[in-house]
Amino acid sequence: MTAPAHSTQPRRSDVTRAAILQAARERFAADGYERATIRAIAADARIDPSMVMRYYGSKEGLFGAAAEFDLRLPDLTDVPPGRLGEVLVRHFLARWEGDDTLVALLRAASTNPGAAERMRGIFADQLTSTVATFGTEETMTARRAGLVASQILGLAFTRYIVRLPPMVEMDPEELVFWVAPTLQRYLTGQPES
Amino acid sequence: MTAPAHSTQPRRSDVTRAAILQAARERFAADGYERATIRAIAADARIDPSMVMRYYGSKEGLFGAAAEFDLRLPDLTDVPPGRLGEVLVRHFLARWEGDDTLVALLRAASTNPGAAERMRGIFADQLTSTVATFGTEETMTARRAGLVASQILGLAFTRYIVRLPPMVEMDPEELVFWVAPTLQRYLTGQPES
DNA sequence: GTCTATAATTCGATAGAC
DNA sequence: GTCTATCGAATTATAGAC
Numbered sequence: 001m002t003a004p005a006h007s008t009q010p011r012r013s014d015v016t017r018a019a020i021l022q023a024a025r026e027r028f029a030a031d032g033y034e035r036a037t038i039r040a041i042a043a044d045a046r047i048d049p050s051m052v053m054r055y056y057g058s059k060e061g062l063f064g065a066a067a068e069f070d071l072r073l074p075d076l077t078d079v080p081p082g083r084l085g086e087v088l089v090r091h092f093l094a095r096w097e098g099d100d101t102l103v104a105l106l107r108a109a110s111t112n113p114g115a116a117e118r119m120r121g122i123f124a125d126q127l128t129s130t131v132a133t134f135g136t137e138e139t140m141t142a143r144r145a146g147l148v149a150s151q152i153l154g155l156a157f158t159r160y161i162v163r164l165p166p167m168v169e170m171d172p173e174e175l176v177f178w179v180a181p182t183l184q185r186y187l188t189g190q191p192e193s
Numbered sequence: 194m195t196a197p198a199h200s201t202q203p204r205r206s207d208v209t210r211a212a213i214l215q216a217a218r219e220r221f222a223a224d225g226y227e228r229a230t231i232r233a234i235a236a237d238a239r240i241d242p243s244m245v246m247r248y249y250g251s252k253e254g255l256f257g258a259a260a261e262f263d264l265r266l267p268d269l270t271d272v273p274p275g276r277l278g279e280v281l282v283r284h285f286l287a288r289w290e291g292d293d294t295l296v297a298l299l300r301a302a303s304t305n306p307g308a309a310e311r312m313r314g315i316f317a318d319q320l321t322s323t324v325a326t327f328g329t330e331e332t333m334t335a336r337r338a339g340l341v342a343s344q345i346l347g348l349a350f351t352r353y354i355v356r357l358p359p360m361v362e363m364d365p366e367e368l369v370f371w372v373a374p375t376l377q378r379y380l381t382g383q384p385e386s
Numbered sequence: 387g388t389c390t391a392t393a394a395t396t397c398g399a400t401a402g403a404c
Numbered sequence: 405g406t407c408t409a410t411c412g413a414a415t416t417a418t419a420g421a422c
Contacts, residue, residue: 013387032304034227037415048389053417109355110303111225119355139359146351146359147371153355154347158339162302162312162346166339177385178340182375192370206405230397241407246399
């Protein structure tokens with residue numbers, strides 16, 4: 001992105017930028033927006049706090065860069081219509097186990113308006129457009145996507161943030177068993193007449 | 194609680210205490226734990242910031258008092274077995290529309306360990322014991338309660354915190370229509386063999 | 387490009403007068 | 405019981421030396 005076209009060698013500053021971003025993701029995920037300090041992030045990245053400001057301008061700017069997130073939703077046109085829910089749950093679980101970004105976004109969205117706005121964007125744009133591929137009417141599509149988001153985010157919230165014991169202890173396959181039918185019905189269920 | 198037995202007249206301090214608590218709930222609900230300052234809460238309650246400290250000792254103590262929450266779950270033994278999900282969704286929606294306490298707890302649980310602990314207590318104790326009334330095996334009961342919590346908290350999170358447009362626009366009856374079958378299955382569905 | 391020093395706020399908490 | 409005054413700590417952000 002910032003690297004000049006004539007250079008193949010990554011610049012020193014790019015390494016530093018990446019280290020800052022990685023540390024920021026971990027801190028925001030663990031502590032939330034307010035408690036994650038620039039000082040702590042800089043210490044984790046083994047650099048001076050002023051470097052963070054130099055590269056990202058402000059704390060908000062840093063969060064904006066660290067919380068960039070793509071759901072990477074798969075193409076659902078090839079999926080058997082009866083297994084949409086199952087595919088989606090599996091995808092989400094795989095997508096955010098081992099990646100702190102969504103947890104960071106989830107924690108920050110509770111208190112930071114910008115993070116909430118980004119959250120709305122992710123689930124309103126990315127998810128809605130995927131749901132729309134097997135088109136229904138427009139406002140119904142939005143509601144189906146919203147309902148899917150409510151169960152998916154509730155799953156993430158109870159498992160990764162609040163850490164409700166039973167939700168932490170269930171292994172992915174058991175979660176799929178229970179939650180897949182829910183998403184399936186939200187996606188393809190007959191709406192109220 | 195603090196009023197002496199021989200007095201029927203509420204003391205002046207009790208009025209102040211209640212005003213502080215009300216302002217605290219609103220601020221914690223609107224801003225989260227870190228951004229809600231004692232100074233702002235005191236200003237809302239039209240008293241001096243030092244009074245808050247005098248009555249509640251610390252910010253954590255104030256939050257502990259303001260975030261006390263009882264789900265007030267109804268007795269489910271008289272409910273037709275096929276309508277458990279519907280009754281529960283209706284109860285939850287009615288319980289927290291117009292009461293800031295759960296929203297405050299929800300926002301704070303993302304960043305404050307004590308709030309998360311309290312959240313676990315509420316949904317592990319209160320909800321689990323209700324689910325246990327129509328007894329199944331113990332670890333299954335805990336999992337059913339956890340799954341119910343995941344959908345209920347996901348609903349609250351998307352509707353009141355992130356404010357996903359479709360989740361905000363749906364009226365309570367439509368939410369009941371979609372979510373009730375989910376809870377019904379989590380409560381009474383046949384587990385994996 | 388990296389770091390030192392520090393400005394400018396803001397917050398929780400305390401001491402003490404009235 | 406209520407308020408004034410203030411401490412001490414922590415934070416983001418900036419200015420500037422090397």
